[in-house]
Amino acid sequence: MLLLATLMAPMVWSYGFAQEIPQQSPISITKFQRSARMSCEITKLLESFDSTVIHWYQQKEGKPPERLLYFSQGKAFVESGFQENRYIVERVSGQDRCVLTIKDVTPDDAATYYCAYWDAHSSTWIKYFGTGTKLIVSNKGTSAPKSYEVLSSENENKLTYVCLVEKFYPEVIRVTWTEGGDEVTDNVVxxxxxxxxxxxxSIGSWLTVPKENKNKKYLCKYEHESNKQSFAPPSTQDLTKTAEKQDCNATSGNSRIFYGDHLMHRTAYLVYIVLLLKSSMYYVIVLFFVYRMRTPAKHHGKKT
Incomplete structure (x- = not known):
């Protein structure tokens, strides 16, 4: 079986004007020896969308991006080196979307695909690249995360939330934090x-906020090929809380193995967070002793 998964990649090649970056989707799709379909939405263009030339680039791992084709006046112009009959481009005017379909996908198609367009700003033209769609070819089926949860920890004047999403395939996933419906990007690792x-x-993400934000409702959200989920921290500070969702078909023996592995990774993340919070203090102490050691040497040098 061939697995085709697409990922919304974090790479952006245009600088500034983040609101104008094309949004590509879906995050992931699965087909069996069929076509891969990916979408590029450019809402900023509005009335000029129909007349805008849309470019599609292919970037294989470890290589620079290469233009695959460009779409203009209702026709796709495929670059030399690519089979023209394998690519279909559609423009959905009412939704400001451009859709690329790759037919008869082979392992050689594995790459990240970016849509792009030119736009004028003052006296210069800027090419904006999309968020990216990663195409993975594999012979293994997909599986949704078996466990996901948010843990919390207080340290002095800070509150740290740890989001754990575990046991999924493929590795294509996007984890974000939201508060009040808006994405949170500050102090997120x-x-x-x-x-x-x-x-x-499995993957982990953590968010650090001021302690006075304790009453705000932060949500951890993941997007995977199988589904999307948003979930909140527990109402208590019980860091030994079991996973919110486990595979109902697992045997008791497998559950014990899974839970032990789950606790191991969770403990590792909590230890890392403690070290992260303390690192700034250790850094100051080291700088102090280095300064004390170097100060006499500087004075001695001035005297000579």
Whole structure:
């Protein structure tokens, strides 16, 4: 079986004017030896959308991006080196979307795909690249996260939330934080996806806020090929709270193994957070001693 997964990548190649960056979707799709379909939404263009030339780029891992085609006046112009009959481009005017379909996907199509367009600002033209769609080709089916939860920890005047999303496949996932419906980006750290022995993946993300924000409702949200979920921290500070969602089909033995692995990763994240919060204090102490050691040497140098 071929698995085609697409990911909304965090890379942006245009600088400034973030509100004008094309949004690509979906985050992931799965097909069996069929077509891969990805969308690019450009709401900023409004009335000029129909006349705008849309470019699509392909970037393979470790290589620079290469233009795949451009779409102008209702026709796709495919670059040399690509098979013209394998690419279909549609413009959905009412929704300001441009859709790229890749037919008969092969492992060679594995790459990140970006849509782009030119726009004028003052006396210059700027090319805006989309958020990116990563296409993965694999022979394994997908599985939704088996567990997800938010833990919390207080330290002096700060409150730290830890979001754990575990046991999913493929590794394509996006984790974000929201408050009051708006995405929170300040003081957010997303860890790298780690792989377990059963070829499934997990990820952690943490958010640090002032203690006075304790009554605000922060939500952790993940987007995966299988589904989307938003969930809040527990109402208590019980850091040993079990996972909110587990695989109902798992046997008791597998549950014990899964829960032990779950606790191991959770403990590792909590230890990391404690070290992170203390690192600034240790840094100041080290700087103090370095300064004390260097000061006599400087005075001695002036005398000679």
């Amino acid at each position: 997303n860890g790298e996806v780690w792989k377990s022995d059963d070829d499934q993946y």
